[in-house]
Amino acid sequence: MSYRITNLRDYANEYHKSVTSPEKFWSEIAEQFDWKKKWDQVLNWDFETPQVNWFENAELNLTENIFERLLPTHKNKTAIIWEPNDPEADSIKLTYGELFKAICKFANAMKSQGVKKGDRVIIYMPMVPEAAIAMLACARIGAVHSVVFAGFSASALADRINDCEAKMVLTSDGNFRGNKNIPVKAVVDEALNHSDFVENVIVLKRTGEKVKMTPGRDLWWEEVLEGQSEQHEAEVMNAEDLLFILYTSGSTGKPKGVVHTTAGYMVFTYYSFLNVFQYDADDVYWCSADIGWITGHSYIVYGPLLAGATTLMFEGVPTYPHAGRFWEIVEKYKVNQFYTAPTAIRALQVYGTEPVEKFDLSSLKVIGSVGEPINEEAWHWYHEHVGKGNCPLVDTWWQTETGGIMISPLAGITPNKPAHASLPLPGVQPVIVDAEGNELTGNNVEGNLCIKYPWPSMIRTTYGDHQRCKDTYFSSYKGMYFTGDGVKRDHDGYLRILGRVDDVINVSGHRMGTAEVENAIDEHPDVVESAVVGYPHEIKGQGIYAFAICDASDKSDQILEDEIKQLVRKIIGPIAKPEHVQIVSGLPKTRSGKIMRRILRKVASRDLSNLGDISTLLNSEVVEDIIKGANLD
Ligand code: WT7
Numbered sequence: 001m002s003y004r005i006t007n008l009r010d011y012a013n014e015y016h017k018s019v020t021s022p023e024k025f026w027s028e029i030a031e032q033f034d035w036k037k038k039w040d041q042v043l044n045w046d047f048e049t050p051q052v053n054w055f056e057n058a059e060l061n062l063t064e065n066i067f068e069r070l071l072p073t074h075k076n077k078t079a080i081i082w083e084p085n086d087p088e089a090d091s092i093k094l095t096y097g098e099l100f101k102a103i104c105k106f107a108n109a110m111k112s113q114g115v116k117k118g119d120r121v122i123i124y125m126p127m128v129p130e131a132a133i134a135m136l137a138c139a140r141i142g143a144v145h146s147v148v149f150a151g152f153s154a155s156a157l158a159d160r161i162n163d164c165e166a167k168m169v170l171t172s173d174g175n176f177r178g179n180k181n182i183p184v185k186a187v188v189d190e191a192l193n194h195s196d197f198v199e200n201v202i203v204l205k206r207t208g209e210k211v212k213m214t215p216g217r218d219l220w221w222e223e224v225l226e227g228q229s230e231q232h233e234a235e236v237m238n239a240e241d242l243l244f245i246l247y248t249s250g251s252t253g254k255p256k257g258v259v260h261t262t263a264g265y266m267v268f269t270y271y272s273f274l275n276v277f278q279y280d281a282d283d284v285y286w287c288s289a290d291i292g293w294i295t296g297h298s299y300i301v302y303g304p305l306l307a308g309a310t311t312l313m314f315e316g317v318p319t320y321p322h323a324g325r326f327w328e329i330v331e332k333y334k335v336n337q338f339y340t341a342p343t344a345i346r347a348l349q350v351y352g353t354e355p356v357e358k359f360d361l362s363s364l365k366v367i368g369s370v371g372e373p374i375n376e377e378a379w380h381w382y383h384e385h386v387g388k389g390n391c392p393l394v395d396t397w398w399q400t401e402t403g404g405i406m407i408s409p410l411a412g413i414t415p416n417k418p419a420h421a422s423l424p425l426p427g428v429q430p431v432i433v434d435a436e437g438n439e440l441t442g443n444n445v446e447g448n449l450c451i452k453y454p455w456p457s458m459i460r461t462t463y464g465d466h467q468r469c470k471d472t473y474f475s476s477y478k479g480m481y482f483t484g485d486g487v488k489r490d491h492d493g494y495l496r497i498l499g500r501v502d503d504v505i506n507v508s509g510h511r512m513g514t515a516e517v518e519n520a521i522d523e524h525p526d527v528v529e530s531a532v533v534g535y536p537h538e539i540k541g542q543g544i545y546a547f548a549i550c551d552a553s554d555k556s557d558q559i560l561e562d563e564i565k566q567l568v569r570k571i572i573g574p575i576a577k578p579e580h581v582q583i584v585s586g587l588p589k590t591r592s593g594k595i596m597r598r599i600l601r602k603v604a605s606r607d608l609s610n611l612g613d614i615s616t617l618l619n620s621e622v623v624e625d626i627i628k629g630a631n632l633d
Helices: 007-021 022-031 067-074 096-114 129-141 154-164 185-192 221-225 262-277 294-306 325-333 342-349 374-386 466-472 514-522 556-571 597-606 621-629
Strands: 041-046 051-056 078-083 092-095 120-124 144-147 168-172 174-177 180-183 200-204 218-222 242-248 258-260 284-287 312-313 337-340 366-370 392-396 430-433 445-451 481-489 495-500 504-507 510-513 528-538 541-549 580-584
Touching: 022 051, 022 200, 022 262, 041 621, 067 096, 078 129, 092 096, 096 129, 096 221, 096 262, 120 129, 120 154, 129 144, 129 168, 129 242, 129 294, 144 154, 154 185, 154 200, 154 242, 154 258, 154 556, 168 185, 168 258, 168 294, 168 621, 174 430, 180 185, 185 200, 185 242, 200 221, 218 221, 242 262, 258 262, 258 466, 262 294, 262 366, 262 392, 284 366, 294 312, 294 504, 312 325, 325 337, 325 466, 337 342, 337 514, 342 510, 342 541, 366 374, 374 392, 430 481, 466 481, 495 504, 504 514, 504 528, 510 514, 514 541, 541 556, 541 597, 580 621, 597 621
Parallel strands: 078 312, 120 144, 120 168, 144 242, 168 200, 200 218, 284 312, 284 337, 337 366, 366 392, 541 580
Antiparallel strands: 041 051, 078 092, 174 180, 242 258, 430 445, 445 481, 481 495, 504 510, 528 541
16 A cells, blocks of 8 residues: 555655656556556657557556455455345345456356457446446456446437447346336337347346346346356456446537546556545445446446455435435444535435434544535535544545546545545646636636646547547647636635536536437427526536427427426436426527527526626527526426
8 A cells, every 4th residue: 555645745745746757656656556568658648639548558457456466365355345225135245256256257258148358348237246247347358348327218328339339238127226126128128129239138137027038139147157167367458458438428419438448547546546535454435326427437346446445335325215324334334435426415414414313423434525516515514414523525526537536635634625626636737727728827716627637547539439539628728638617726726626617517416418408308399499508406416407499389388398308308317307497489599599508597597687788689588588487486
C-alpha cells in the first residue's frame, strides 16, 4: 500500500510530482502490477486527433493483476459479499480463491460458445455476483463487455446491441427489486427481434420465472458451465486493447459508447480507490451503485478488486422492506466505507432519522457521494446522521468518460467543505475556462471545467465513431478535454461543481440527453414537435419536464400527456419518464428557428421572475400561453 497518501503534505508532494513528471509518477505506480511485457513509452498523446496511449506496447491481463498477483496473500480473503434483495434470503461470500475459479469456469464456458478476444458481449443482468463474474471473465478472455443497466427498455437495449454488434448477451430470467419481480429475459427477447448480431444468450436462473428459451440460441448459465475447467490461461492483451464499452447519453440523440482500455484504467481505478477511500487491509467497502453505471464498474468491481479489497454488492433498493435497509446492511457486515448517491440520501431523508438510528453504524470510517452535485442540506444530513459527524465525506466528481474519480477529498486528509468536490487527485489537471477558452487562474472564478492533460483512465474513443469523440469532448476548447460541467474555484482554491452546462439532465444521478428524450416523444403519432428541459427536483436532483405540440390531435391533453410519458418509458426506460408533460400551442423560438430552452427552463422551474428579453422571439405570444398552461403544482 505504498501508494497510499497519508497526509496533506504528502498529497501536495504527490500532486506536484504528478504534474511536473507525470510519466515518472504513473510508471512508478504501474511498476507494482504484473506485466507480460513492459511499455516502450509511458504516454503518447495528442488531444487534436484525439489519441491517447498509456503504457504503449505493454502487455498484460487485468484479471491476472487481481488473481495471480494477489492470490498468494488473498486466497482466503473475502472478495465479494453479496446481499440479496430479501433480507431473509441467504447472502453469499466469495473469497478471492473462489471468485477466481468461478471466473475461469465462466471464461472457459464463453470460449466454448465461440466468444473470442475482441468480441463484444452485452451484460444485461441484475445485481448478482454472476454479473461481476461475467465482466471479469470477459476481461480474462479479452472479450469487450458492455453492461447495460437492467432498467433500460428493449429498444434501448437493442440500440446498444446493434451499435457494438454484440455476439453474446448474458442475462437472467428476472430481477428482484424491492417488492417487484421484473422480467429481464423477456426484454432481451424483444430486443433481439430487432437485432441480427447475437449468436447466443446465456440465462442465469434468479427468480425462477418461466421464460421462453429459443433453441439453438438460448442456453442456461448452469448448462454452459457444466464440465468446464476451473483453470484458464489469461489472454495476453495490449495495454490499449479495449476493456469495455459503456453507453452514456449526451447532448445529441443517440447514446454513445464510451471506450475504456486495459492498462490505464487498471492503474487509475486501483490508485483512486485506495486513496479516495483510504482503504485498509481488513475493511469492508460498499458502493451502492448498479454495475450498469460506471460507478459500478470502477468502484464495485475493478478498483476494489485490484486493491485486494472486500467489496459488497447489494441486489435490492434502499427502502425495501423498510427505509433502514442500507443501515441494516452496514450493521450486518460492519461496513467501513460506504459510497452512495445524493438522490438516495435525499430519498431516505424523507423518512427522518429513526431508521438510521435503529442500527449500529459505528463501523463506518468513510462515507462518499457521487453522481450529481450534493446539496448542502443532504450533505449535512448524511454527515451528521450517517457519519455521526466524525466520518470524512468524500464528494467525488467524475464521469463515465473519465473512468475514475477526478476531483475529490481524500478521506480524512483533505479538510471537508460541504458540497465541494474540493481538490483534484494526483495526475488530474483541471482548468476553468471562460466561453472563449481562456484559462481562468486564481481563486474566486467560475467557468467551464476542462482537463488539460491526459490521465490513465480517460475515454479513448466513442465506439465506431471517433469523430464523435473528437467533436463532443475535444473540439469546444483547443487542446483540452471538455467535461460539460460548470465549476467554481472558491476563495480557498476548492472546486465546487455547479452542474451541466450542456443539454444533459441529471435525474437521480443518471444522465439523460434532452435530444434523446425528445426523439422518443416525437415517436408519438400526434406530436409535431417537442422540447425537454430539466428543473430542480427535491429528491431526484433534476426532473424531466417536456413540452409538446400536438396540433391536430383529437385526444384530450390529459390522455396525450399520459401516452407521452408511457411512450418514453417504453422507448428508453422508467428513468427517462418525464415528471411533467405540457401540451403547448407552440415553442418559443429565435428568429433563426432555435428553441429558446432558457425560457422553458424558467417555466419548468417555476421561476417566472426574470424571463429576459422575449421581444426578439419569432413567436413571443406563445410564451404567455405556455406560462398559463404550465403544470406548476
Ligand atoms: C456527470 C457524469 C461519475 C459516476 C456517476 C455519474 C455529474 C458526478 C458529481 C459530483 C457534482 C457530479 C456531473 C458529471 N456528477 N459526480 N460529485 N458533484 N456533479 O456518471 O452518468 O457519467 O455523469 O454527473 O455533471 O458530468 P455519469
